[in-house]
Amino acid sequence: MTSITVSGRVAQVLSSYVSDVFGVMGNGNVYFLDAAEKHGLRFTPVRHEGAAIAAADAYYRASGRLAAGTTTYGPGYTNALTALAEAVQAQIPVVLVTGDAPTGGARPWDVDQAAIAAGLGAATFTVTRDAAGAVTRQAVEYALTRRTAVVLAIPYDLAAVEARDEDLPEPSALEGTDDGGTDLARVARLLAGARRPLILAGRGAHLAGAGPELRELADRLGALTAGTALALNLLNGEGYLGVAGGFGTDTAAGLMGEADVVLVAGASLSPFTMRFGHLLGPDSTVIQIDTAVEPTNPRVDLFVQADAKAAASRLLSLLDGEAAAAGWRAEASKRLAAGPGHDPGSDVTVDGRLDPRALATALDAVLPERRTVVQDGGHFIGWAPMYWNIPRPQDLVMVGTAYQTIGLGLASAVGAARAVEDGRTLVLASGDGGFLMGLPDLESLIGTARSAIVVIYNDAAYGAEIHQYGSQGLTEKPMLIPEVDFSGVARALGAESAVIRSLDDLSALQEWIAAGARGTFVADCRITSSVRAPWLTEWMNATRAAKAVVAG
Numbered sequence: 168m169t170s171i172t173v174s175g176r177v178a179q180v181l182s183s184y185v186s187d188v189f190g191v192m193g194n195g196n197v198y199f200l201d202a203a204e205k206h207g208l209r210f211t212p213v214r215h216e217g218a219a220i221a222a223a224d225a226y227y228r229a230s231g232r233l234a235a236g237t238t239t240y241g242p243g244y245t246n247a248l249t250a251l252a253e254a255v256q257a258q259i260p261v262v263l264v265t266g267d268a269p270t271g272g273a274r275p276w277d278v279d280q281a282a283i284a285a286g287l288g289a290a291t292f293t294v295t296r297d298a299a300g301a302v303t304r305q306a307v308e309y310a311l312t313r314r315t316a317v318v319l320a321i322p323y324d325l326a327a328v329e330a331r332d333e334d335l336p337e338p339s340a341l342e343g344t345d346d347g348g349t350d351l352a353r354v355a356r357l358l359a360g361a362r363r364p365l366i367l368a369g370r371g372a373h374l375a376g377a378g379p380e381l382r383e384l385a386d387r388l389g390a391l392t393a394g395t396a397l398a399l400n401l402l403n404g405e406g407y408l409g410v411a412g413g414f415g416t417d418t419a420a421g422l423m424g425e426a427d428v429v430l431v432a433g434a435s436l437s438p439f440t441m442r443f444g445h446l447l448g449p450d451s452t453v454i455q456i457d458t459a460v461e462p463t464n465p466r467v468d469l470f471v472q473a474d475a476k477a478a479a480s481r482l483l484s485l486l487d488g489e490a491a492a493a494g495w496r497a498e499a500s501k502r503l504a505a506g507p508g509h510d511p512g513s514d515v516t517v518d519g520r521l522d523p524r525a526l527a528t529a530l531d532a533v534l535p536e537r538r539t540v541v542q543d544g545g546h547f548i549g550w551a552p553m554y555w556n557i558p559r560p561q562d563l564v565m566v567g568t569a570y571q572t573i574g575l576g577l578a579s580a581v582g583a584a585r586a587v588e589d590g591r592t593l594v595l596a597s598g599d600g601g602f603l604m605g606l607p608d609l610e611s612l613i614g615t616a617r618s619a620i621v622v623i624y625n626d627a628a629y630g631a632e633i634h635q636y637g638s639q640g641l642t643e644k645p646m647l648i649p650e651v652d653f654s655g656v657a658r659a660l661g662a663e664s665a666v667i668r669s670l671d672d673l674s675a676l677q678e679w680i681a682a683g684a685r686g687t688f689v690a691d692c693r694i695t696s697s698v699r700a701p702w703l704t705e706w707m708n709a710t711r712a713a714k715a716v717v718a719g
Contacts, residue, residue, distance in 0.1 A: 195266015
């Protein structure tokens with residue numbers, strides 16, 4: 168066989184699974200990046216190592232295809248830990264290719280990287296000279312089958328040495344599970360007898376490709392449908408109620424609460440989705456179909472471990488005759504039409520700055536219809552799912568919500584921009600605090616995106632903290648941010664930009680879109696901090712109630 172280095176073998180095997188690598192070059196990964204280029208992998212440079220994994224994570228969420236991040240050892244590796252923790256907790260398959268201490272022993276500046284990864288819940292696969300390819304394949308297949316992030320470590324003294332020959336078989340096909348058995352027959356009976364059925368889909372259903380089967384199942388039953396934020400519009404159609412949880416309307420939530428049988432497919436039923444225990448009625452029967460090994464919420468009455476797509480197909484074959492839910496959709500449609508939607512906001516605020524609700528509504532009319540939306544974390548996080556048309560689940564990328572972090576938005580936008588290949592415009596929504604954390608990768612986004620719009624909800628503060636803690640009388644000084652001219656920063660880095668102080672100022676963005684929407688446009692939107700998001704009010708009320716129970 169032709170001579171190849173250990174790094175070359177890693178890149179060779181990795182190229183069977185991925186086309187894109189994101190990262191920062193350093194001593195520990197320079198040989199890998201050289202080999203990656205020779206094997207046709209597309210490298211997108213980012214400016215902070217934390218962006219390497221966040222970009223690869225967002226690439227997967229937007230495209231469904233695996234990507235890799237890469238850093239050097241030591242400080243490069245530790246800089247990537249927040250994004251690595253997010254990928255683990257969000258169950259996103261991603262591979263971090265990193266340098267590591269030499270096989271002869273740690274140097275004074277080395278840290279125990281495998282132990283650090285284990286603390287985050289990520290497995291480390293360290294390549295050897297004899298089995299560089301086999302270990303690489305093992306790492307990738309572990310990430311894919313378990314839907315998690317893994318670390319693929321290349322010891323520094325092996326990176327450029329010749330790898331031993333290996334006989335590597337072709338990658339094995341991944342198979343979904345379908346362990347429903349007789350439980351699905353029971354599920355079918357419960358659904359057939361339901362008078363007010365509801366099907367709630369989550370990201371797991373989207374990843375399984377179960378949307379068409381669940382939509383047909385809902386139509387067969389006359390069921391209402393809903394989705395988590397990460398399965399937005401997966402089950403759109405007749406009877407669709409929108410997002411379940413804090414981003415939904417009270418009218419839709421009221422209808423969900425009246426359901427007598429709820430089929431939950433590929434959703435974890437987080438406290439946020441469940442409106443902190445208030446979403447579903449106390450007498451409803453809750454069925455969960457998921458690849459997890461056990462129910463993910465104590466509210467579940469019947470749990471079926473199965474692939475959502477296979478299970479939905481089986482349920483369709485088991486259902487006979489007419490369902491009992493005649494009229495449920497018609498009633499729901501009337502109530503949705505009559506009930507209040509999201510608050511449109513106001514033209515006037517106490518401080519003269521923009522109401523973020525009115526801004527979000529106006530932006531929905533301005534932004535290109537073909538859009539993929541990326542969100543950072545922060546108080547503003549609900550405005551896009553509440554007010555913007557987001558056509559498909561993969562068109563809403565929210566990196567940071569699982570680990571409750573901010574600052575990964577710009578990095579995520581880089582990965583999503585690489586994944587968007589069908590002429591869509593990438594739209595990043597960020598707060599000023601998170602944007603400042605990730606600011607180095609504004610340059611990365613400008614250099615990567617074909618068409619990108621950055622919307623900064625700039626309230627000169629950490630808004631969520633102002634509402635949660637400032638409202639309790641705690642000092643607001645650490646919660647405030649001097650107002651930054653992000654428009655000026657963006658222009659210095661090569662983007663088009665404008666400061667948005669009124670809705671009329673959006674004309675600058677409209678003109679840029681009309682001219683072809685090429686490159687990156689940064690809209691520095693000066694919003695008020697006087698408007699509290701309804702989802703945060705709900706969160707705060709639940710927190711107070713929990714504290715009262717403990718105190719009592």
